[in-house]
Amino acid sequence: MEKKKFLEELRKIDINGKDATQLYNEISSLAMKYIQTSEKPNRCASYLSIEFLIGRVFYNNLLELGVLREVSEILKEKGVNIALFEEIEDAALGNGGLGRLAACYMDSGAAVGIPLYGYGIRYKYGLFRQKFEDGFQKEIPDDWQRFGDPWSIRKEEEKQIIRFADMEVHAVPYDMPIIGKRINVLRLYQAEGSEEAEKISGVLYPPDDTEEGKLLRIRQEYFLSAAAMGDIVREYEKRHGNDYKYFAEENSIQLNDTHPVFAIPELIRVLKEKGLSYLSALKIAKQVFNYTNHTILPEALEHWDVRLLKKILPEISEILLSINSSARWRHRKEGYTPQESAATSIYIHSRRAFSMANTAVFVANKINGVAEIHSEIIKRNLFAAEYAHHPEKFENVTNGVAQRRWLELANPELSALIDKQIGRNWREHFEELDKLNAYTANEETLLEFIQVKGKKKEQLFRYIEKTEGVKIDGERILYAQVKRLHEYKRQLMTAFALLRLYYDLKEGKLKDFTPSVFLFGAKSAPSYFRAKGIIKYINEIIKLINADPETNGRLTGVFVTEYNVSYAEKIVAAADVSLQVSTAGLEASGTGNMKFMMNGAVTLGTMDGANIEIVEKAGGENNYIFGARVEEIEELRKGGYDPNSYLKEHPEWKKIVETLTDGTFSDEKMGYFRELYDSLTIGASWHKPDHYFIFRDLEEYYQTILQSNYDYKNRKGFAQKQFKNVANSFHFSSDRSIKEYAERIWQL
Numbered sequence: 170m171e172k173k174k175f176l177e178e179l180r181k182i183d184i185n186g187k188d189a190t191q192l193y194n195e196i197s198s199l200a201m202k203y204i205q206t207s208e209k210p211n212r213c214a215s216y217l218s219i220e221f222l223i224g225r226v227f228y229n230n231l232l233e234l235g236v237l238r239e240v241s242e243i244l245k246e247k248g249v250n251i252a253l254f255e256e257i258e259d260a261a262l263g264n265g266g267l268g269r270l271a272a273c274y275m276d277s278g279a280a281v282g283i284p285l286y287g288y289g290i291r292y293k294y295g296l297f298r299q300k301f302e303d304g305f306q307k308e309i310p311d312d313w314q315r316f317g318d319p320w321s322i323r324k325e326e327e328k329q330i331i332r333f334a335d336m337e338v339h340a341v342p343y344d345m346p347i348i349g350k351r352i353n354v355l356r357l358y359q360a361e362g363s364e365e366a367e368k369i370s371g372v373l374y375p376p377d378d379t380e381e382g383k384l385l386r387i388r389q390e391y392f393l394s395a396a397a398m399g400d401i402v403r404e405y406e407k408r409h410g411n412d413y414k415y416f417a418e419e420n421s422i423q424l425n426d427t428h429p430v431f432a433i434p435e436l437i438r439v440l441k442e443k444g445l446s447y448l449s450a451l452k453i454a455k456q457v458f459n460y461t462n463h464t465i466l467p468e469a470l471e472h473w474d475v476r477l478l479k480k481i482l483p484e485i486s487e488i489l490l491s492i493n494s495s496a497r498w499r500h501r502k503e504g505y506t507p508q509e510s511a512a513t514s515i516y517i518h519s520r521r522a523f524s525m526a527n528t529a530v531f532v533a534n535k536i537n538g539v540a541e542i543h544s545e546i547i548k549r550n551l552f553a554a555e556y557a558h559h560p561e562k563f564e565n566v567t568n569g570v571a572q573r574r575w576l577e578l579a580n581p582e583l584s585a586l587i588d589k590q591i592g593r594n595w596r597e598h599f600e601e602l603d604k605l606n607a608y609t610a611n612e613e614t615l616l617e618f619i620q621v622k623g624k625k626k627e628q629l630f631r632y633i634e635k636t637e638g639v640k641i642d643g644e645r646i647l648y649a650q651v652k653r654l655h656e657y658k659r660q661l662m663t664a665f666a667l668l669r670l671y672y673d674l675k676e677g678k679l680k681d682f683t684p685s686v687f688l689f690g691a692k693s694a695p696s697y698f699r700a701k702g703i704i705k706y707i708n709e710i711i712k713l714i715n716a717d718p719e720t721n722g723r724l725t726g727v728f729v730t731e732y733n734v735s736y737a738e739k740i741v742a743a744a745d746v747s748l749q750v751s752t753a754g755l756e757a758s759g760t761g762n763m764k765f766m767m768n769g770a771v772t773l774g775t776m777d778g779a780n781i782e783i784v785e786k787a788g789g790e791n792n793y794i795f796g797a798r799v800e801e802i803e804e805l806r807k808g809g810y811d812p813n814s815y816l817k818e819h820p821e822w823k824k825i826v827e828t829l830t831d832g833t834f835s836d837e838k839m840g841y842f843r844e845l846y847d848s849l850t851i852g853a854s855w856h857k858p859d860h861y862f863i864f865r866d867l868e869e870y871y872q873t874i875l876q877s878n879y880d881y882k883n884r885k886g887f888a889q890k891q892f893k894n895v896a897n898s899f900h901f902s903s904d905r906s907i908k909e910y911a912e913r914i915w916q917l
């Protein structure tokens with residue numbers, strides 16, 4: 170980028186009479202004029218993902234271009250505070266961790282100079298925006314394009330036609346530059362051509378509880394897959410015409426979870442159309458595709474009805490059946506037992522459906538989990554049969570997050586402190602953070618760290634006062650649980666613990682309690698009844714606590730509205746304690762935990778996902794681990810877990826849990842709380858009672874919270890634990906993850 174020329178032109182911008190949106194568009198467009206994407210080499214990697222949770226790009230792009238400070242200064246001279254653009258809402262083309270991971274990987278690919286090209290969908294409406302009404306979640310459509318989309322370029326001339334049996338759809342690419350050592354491209358496709366066509370890129374995760382909804386999901390997934398494959402094949406043909414023998418050498422395609430798995434039969438379909446035999450096409454597919462698994466929750470593993478596929482994608486359905494036959498043939502040859510064959514089956518007779526995960530597992534060259542424990546679990550359980558025969562296909566790549574967004578941008582104060590000790594190199598070479606270990610016992614450093622934490626908390630509390638209307642004063646220890654709302658993440662367990670704190674404080678049982686804030690942030694899927702009940706319940710508890718003058722200066726709860734990437738940036742920088750309390754074995758990795766760690770929060774959590782690696786790197790003594798380990802949960806699941814006898818033996822918790830039904834709180838007769846209570850004590854919707862083992866871990870959780878609270882009294886001792894977490898977070902940079910993908914999976 171010609172930095173000087175850009176800044177010169179920026180100086181010339183006339184700000185008079187322009188509002189935030191206009192200025193945002195003008196400055197962004199100006200920057201775009203100076204951004205030249207890097208030449209695409211023959212060999213590169215493609216990353217297919219149904220979500221890209223990019224967040225606000227304005228600051229991040231200016232930062233990556235190396236002009237953020239100058240732009241800020243020039244605007245200041247003109248009387249504009251650069252924070253003005255925080256009014257421009259984030260585009261949320263993703264839901265949570267999976268989409269944010271894709272965004273961090275794009276960032277890191279560019280930063281470390283790997284040719285990595287993203288493919289996704291340009292949803293007209295991203296994830297809904299959240300409001301609370303009387304503590305109930307309400308959803309508002311996220312019309313993000315009303316602010317304009319100056320960071321993308323529509324590539325009309327590269328549009329393609331995607332064919333379904335009943336309709337043709339135009340896939341029009343919008344290219345977003347991803348800036349770093351290289352400038353890569355994230356290509357998002359918009360569906361056009363008719364009203365029906367436009368629905369395909371209408372919303373992220375349309376409800377799939379009806380046949381129409383399921384068809385729309387299939388259309389979305391195929392749309393993305395076919396557009397990406399069409400693009401990759403076309404690029405290839407520019408170099409080699411219709412000689413496909415270099416295709417596998419030049420392409421690696423990463424399937425981020427199963428949503429883009431249709432890319433497999435689609436590539437085979439296209440290559441067949443070009444004249445290759447099915448078997449040659451399958452052979453190529455087996456070399457280029459790799460699959461990342463993100464979950465072992467059975468309800469999240471995709472199966473598509475053959476009947477639905479036949480209706481709109483008959484050829485794809487046929488090819489999936491062929492792949493199924495190839496798999497069966499291969500399995501017989503390699504001596505899979507009947508049980509192993511059944512477990513790896515692509516077409517599942519009993520369901521009359523295709524398993525997208527098994528399709529990916531059979532075809533993929535490499536399959537990876539996203540944290541060490543998760544990779545072990547998929548080898549041991551979910552994909553055990555395939556692992557028994559093809560251990561060489563399995564890899565682990567522990568997730569990471571981009572330190573440029575999650576430390577440099579989110580926490581300039583802590584970044585300055587780090588710069589002072591070890592210089593500025595960590596932005597590109599995060600392993601250098603290790604050098605901070607030399608300062609973790611340094612009195613002066615710790616005092617400065619405490620100051621920074623205090624400042625970030627103060628900033629967050631003022632922001633919360635402004636946006637949520639909750640006033641928080643004085644020195645507080647800040648506990649935060651922010652992530653999608655899901656039963657396995659156990660926000661409900663935190664709710665119980667919070668209520669217990671409140672009752673114990675009132676009864677004078679907690680001496681020397683450090684004034685605390687419990688912060689929640691989460692969206693529930695619109696149709697997820699129980700998750701919505703949990704939101705309402707937490708809001709009820711918070712209302713009770715915050716209204717009580719007796720505990721007021723000591724305990725405050727806040728449930729932030731519209732938790733998103735920008736909010737996350739503020740929260741991770743401020744938190745003292747990161748709550749990561751999923752049922753062991755169920756959080757594949759988590760990435761929120763890494764953002765908190767980088768910013769010096771201790772992890773208070775279970776031995777799950779990347780928490781295990783966090784504790785391994787930063788030391789058990791600097792984090793707070795509690796609860797059942799995976800092995801114990803697996804045993805309990807086999808039988809012998811009785812939540813009701815637990816409640817009988819623990820009247821103090823029984824009292825808490827019964828606030829769901831005893832009238833302490835009201836859900837306005839909506840039935841949410843009764844259903845939650847039943848799910849814990851009787852079991853509901855195919856699950857056993859307390860399916861996520863809250864009562865197994867609750868008392869230990871509570872005691873661990875109290876322990877951390879008491880430890881905080883020694884502020885310097887606690888700061889040392891926190892700072893050790895910063896110093897040892899170097900493993901969790903997505904630069905490290907993406908290099909591992911490049912070396913071990915893509916062979917770039």
Ligand SMILES: *Cc1c(COP(=O)(O)O)cnc(C)c1O
Nearest residue numbers: 265266652733734737759760761
């Ligand atoms: C990082 C992030 C997540 C993922 O959080 P987990 O705690 O790993 O589930 C979800 N949403 C947003 C907005 C994030 O920034």
